[in-house]
Amino acid sequence: MTEAAVAIDPRAPRARLANFFDDGQFVTITPEDDRGVLAAVGRANGANVVAFITDPTVQGGAMGSDGCRAIVTAYDRAFADSAPIIGIWHSGGARLREGVASLDGVGRVFAAMTRASGKVPQISVVLGPAAGGAAYGPALTDIVILAPAGRIFVTGPEVVRSVTGEDVDMESLGGPEPHGRRSGVVHIVADSEQDALDHARTLAALLGHQGSLNLDAIEDVDLGALLPESARRAYDVHPLIEGFVDAGSFEELHARWAPNIAVGLGRLGGRTVGVVANNPMRLGGCLDSSSAEKAARFVRMCDAFAVPLIVLVDVPGYLPGLGQEWEGVVRRGAKLLHAFAECVVPRVTVVTRKAYGGAFVAMNSSSLGATRVFAWPSAEVAVMGSVAAIRVLHRRRLADVPEDARAQVELELAAEHEVISGGITKALELKVVDEVVEPSLTRRAVAKIILDTPGVRGLHGNIPL
Amino acid sequence: MSQTIRAEMVASVLVVVAEVGDEVGVGDTLVILESMKMEIPVVCEEAGVVSEIVVAPGDVVREGDVIAIVL
Numbered sequence: 114m115t116e117a118a119v120a121i122d123p124r125a126p127r128a129r130l131a132n133f134f135d136d137g138q139f140v141t142i143t144p145e146d147d148r149g150v151l152a153a154v155g156r157a158n159g160a161n162v163v164a165f166i167t168d169p170t171v172q173g174g175a176m177g178s179d180g181c182r183a184i185v186t187a188y189d190r191a192f193a194d195s196a197p198i199i200g201i202w203h204s205g206g207a208r209l210r211e212g213v214a215s216l217d218g219v220g221r222v223f224a225a226m227t228r229a230s231g232k233v234p235q236i237s238v239v240l241g242p243a244a245g246g247a248a249y250g251p252a253l254t255d256i257v258i259l260a261p262a263g264r265i266f267v268t269g270p271e272v273v274r275s276v277t278g279e280d281v282d283m284e285s286l287g288g289p290e291p292h293g294r295r296s297g298v299v300h301i302v303a304d305s306e307q308d309a310l311d312h313a314r315t316l317a318a319l320l321g322h323q324g325s326l327n328l329d330a331i332e333d334v335d336l337g338a339l340l341p342e343s344a345r346r347a348y349d350v351h352p353l354i355e356g357f358v359d360a361g362s363f364e365e366l367h368a369r370w371a372p373n374i375a376v377g378l379g380r381l382g383g384r385t386v387g388v389v390a391n392n393p394m395r396l397g398g399c400l401d402s403s404s405a406e407k408a409a410r411f412v413r414m415c416d417a418f419a420v421p422l423i424v425l426v427d428v429p430g431y432l433p434g435l436g437q438e439w440e441g442v443v444r445r446g447a448k449l450l451h452a453f454a455e456c457v458v459p460r461v462t463v464v465t466r467k468a469y470g471g472a473f474v475a476m477n478s479s480s481l482g483a484t485r486v487f488a489w490p491s492a493e494v495a496v497m498g499s500v501a502a503i504r505v506l507h508r509r510r511l512a513d514v515p516e517d518a519r520a521q522v523e524l525e526l527a528a529e530h531e532v533i534s535g536g537i538t539k540a541l542e543l544k545v546v547d548e549v550v551e552p553s554l555t556r557r558a559v560a561k562i563i564l565d566t567p568g569v570r571g572l573h574g575n576i577p578l
Numbered sequence: 579m580s581q582t583i584r585a586e587m588v589a590s591v592l593v594v595v596a597e598v599g600d601e602v603g604v605g606d607t608l609v610i611l612e613s614m615k616m617e618i619p620v621v622c623e624e625a626g627v628v629s630e631i632v633v634a635p636g637d638v639v640r641e642g643d644v645i646a647i648v649l
Contacts (some may be wrong), residue, residue: 347618394621396587397614429614432587436641498615 126151126166129201129240133157133164133310142190143183147171149208150180152187157199157314160321163191166201169241174204176246177211181218184250188225197234197321199313200254202263206245219246226253230574231417234320238313239263239299240306242283252298255414255575256316256366259289259299260309293369297407300366315364319378319385320418326384326564328557330359336465337489337552344466344491347393350375353425353465354388357381357556363388366411371403373432376411378420382560387415390425391476399432400472402445409448410578412456416571421563422460424477430470430497446475448578453481455573459566461559464488464546469497479545485562487550494540499527502534581624583646585639589613594635596646600628608646609633620645 122128130153131137139155142163149172152165165187167174176184184200191198207215229235230253237251242264251257251265259265266287273279273286285291292299303309339353355363358379365377373396376389389408391398415422431442453460453475461484462477473494477483488494496502503526504511514522540546550558589611596608607619608628626648633645 343617345615345617347616393616394619397616397618399587399614429616432614434588434641501615 122170124169124203126168129166129310130164132307133199133201133314135159139164143186148179148183149174149177150183152183152190154190154194158318158322160318161194161196162199162317162321163187163194163196164199164201167204167247169203172208174241174247175206175208176204176215176219176222177208178214178218181215181222184222185225188229191233192229195233197236197317198229199317200235200237200250202237202239202243202247202251203241204243204247206247222250223253226250227574230576231571234317234418236313236316238309239265240309244269252577256300257298258301258303258309258312259292260303260306261289262306263309264288265292265298295370297367297370297403302369312364316378319364319380320420323385323420324380324383326382326560328382328560328564331382331557331560333553334556335553336555340465347397349394350390350392350425350427354390357423357425358386358388359383367407371401371407373398373401374404374408376408381423381556381563384563385420386563387411387420387422388425389422389477391428393427396432397429398427399429400446400449400475401432401437402440402442405442405446405449405475406578409452410575412449412452413571413573413578414575416456416458417573417575419458419568419570421458421566422456422477423559424460424462426462426464426468426473426476427466428468428472428476430472449475450481453477455571456482457569457571459484459563459568461562462486463555463559464492464494466491467493469495479547484566486545486547487555487558488537488540488546489552490537490549492537494537494546495534499531503527503530506530580647580649581626582644583608583620583622583648585611585641585643585645587613588638588640589618591633591635591637591639592617594631594633596628596631598628598631602626602628602648611639622648624648
C-alpha cells in the first residue's frame, strides 16, 4: 500500500512522514488506529530507511503498550533490512491511563534501541515536546535533531516548580538553546520542522548510503591558505573542514556544544567520512572534559558504522583549571583515549600546526593505532611548546640570567631544544609522524590511505557517552 | 538585543581591537586574548554597536568575566 499523504492536520503522522520520505512515498508497516504510533518504510535521499512517528493528535502522542509494540516492530524491520531507523517524536511520554503497562512498553522500546545500538544507525527528530520516556527514546539513539518547537525534558515545568520552586517554561527547560549549547543532548538544532526532517534525510543517506571513494574525483585544494599567517593566531577550523570534504557535504554535529572541537559527517571523493578537528577559535582548541566526551561518542559511532575518520589536529593541550579537574576531565577525557584506541575503521590524522602533550596522544596518535599520521611541513609535535619546555628544563640557569637578557636566552635555548628534542624530523624518526605532506596534496594523500585500508567496523554498541 | 561578551577561559588581554561606538558585525574581532601561548580573537556573535569595553591590554580575565557589551 503506497499512498501519498492526504491528512489535513499538519501534525498527523501521515503528513509528517510524507514530508520526510522521498517524493512523499512510503509504505506503512503497522496498523493505523489509535495506538499513537505509526511505522513505515521508504527512502530518504535514496537510502532505504525505516521510520516511526508518534501521533500528537491522539492523547498528546503519549506512548501506550500497543504504540510501543509498533516501535519495536519498526526496529525488527530495520534489523532485517540493515536500514537506518528514524524516530520522529512529539509525545508527552507514557500513557497515564494505561498505567504500568505503558511503562513496560516504554522499557521494551529502550531495550530494542539498545539492541540496535551500533548495528543500524538510529536518528531521532524531535518536533514537539518529548517528555519522560519520550525524552530517553531519542537520547538512546545515535543522533538527535531538534526542531524549533522541540522540547526534551525528563520532568516538566509543573513538576520542577512544585519540587524545586524554579519557575521555568518548557523552552528554557528543554528547548534548542539549553540542549544545543549546554547539555549536549541535541546534535543538531534545526531552523524549521522541515529543516529538521531534511537533516535526518541527509544523515540517513550519509550513514546508510556511504558510497565508494573515487580518487579521480579528488581535487587538490590549498588547505594551508586557510590557516592564519601567524602560527600563534587562533582561527575558526570550519573553513578547513569544509575545504577538506567534498564541497557542501559537511553535516556538523554538536556544533554549539563544546565548540572547541568540531565533529561531523561529510564525503570525501563521494565516500562518507567522519571528521574530528580541534577548533583553535574556541578555548584555543584545548581539549577539555566536554569536548573529549563529544569526540569520543562521535568516534565510536563512526567506528560502529564503518565510517573512516579524518582527524585534523591543532591542539595546545588540555585546558587547565580546578573546574576541569572537578568536572572529571580525567574520567571524561579517558573516553576519547578509549574510543580511538579501540577504533578499527581507517583513521587518518593530519597535524596541521601543533600537537602538544597528552592532547597530542588523545587526537588519534600513532600510539593509539592511527592508520596513518601526516603532518604539514611547518607542524610542531612536542610534549609542550619549546619555550615552555626550556623554562622547565633550564629553570635554574634562567634564574641566574639578568632579567633584561632572559628573553634572548630563552629564545636561544628554545631553538637549541627544538633541534635536539623535537621538530618534525625527530617525530618522523620515531614514527610518531609517518609522513610530511604538503597542505595542497593532503586530501589526495588521506583519500588514498582510506581507499587502501580494508573497511571493517567496530563490533560494539554506541552508548550515549 | 544586547549581548554581553564574556571570557571563555583564563587569559590575558593582548589587544583591544574595537572601540566604544564602533558598529560591529557577526564575527568581527573585539579583543584579542592570549592564553595557552595562543592569540585568541574574541568575536561578536550578533551585529550591533559596541557600548562598553571593560578590559584593557595586560588585564587578566577569568572564565565568565565580562569583556565587552554590544547593543
